[in-house]
Amino acid sequence: MLPLSLLKTAQSHPMLVELKNGETYNGHLVSCDTWMNINLREVICTSKDGDKFWRMNECYIRGSTIKYLRIPDEVIDLVKEDIQAKAKNRNQNQNQNRNNNNNQQNRGNKNNPNQHRPNPNRNRNNVNINKN
């Protein structure tokens, strides 16, 4: 899982963002994009020396100013679940497609006993329907 995908998975979780200038922002991630620009909610900003604090309801941080983000350990566990769920879905879809293909083959054989292969175009349509 790529770093930016992990960041997306961490949406709605609390995190700490340190900027290149040393300021840190603690808040909940609302959204992020492929440039690492982020929106935070319920933010506490801490100055570089850790002696001044500001509270704000929301803030937007330009990705290029970020040094690093620290995210909770649970997010890594979420990723593992995510990957497992996706693998499961994929298997189910594959099985479904296989069943549909078999059905079609049977039907084709009934209508025309001399036809050994199902129409490839029909087959393709079927796959698309399943995806949707």
Place this chain on the structure above:
Amino acid sequence: MENTAHLLNEIDKKLMILLRDGRTLIGYLRSVDQFANLVLHRAIERIHVGTQYGDMERGVFIIRGENVVLLGEIDREKEEQLNSKLTQVSVEEILDAQRREIESKQEKNAILRQRLKQRGINNNPLLEDNE
């Protein structure tokens, strides 16, 4: 791919990462992308002062690639040899030692700046107090 510099071989290894601000992180590299953004798992931040060091647990990092100076795998054998020369101390102790080190460096720089000024050399960028 053999002749290109890439990080895929380092995935899931225990690495030491040096950031541009001078901080040292140690943890397991879980992921990288084309910008060398890194995901570091079970990370600690290690502070060295002289022959002492202290560790702080930091969890999971997403590091923006441009802030990385270098990274490398930690050799377990050499790590053990080094441990006979270095001593681990508590977080409070190492932070205190670090603070004292920074203060003494700043004092030295202030004196040096003053002496240079007396000789007509002003604003040497190497002697400024930022880290």
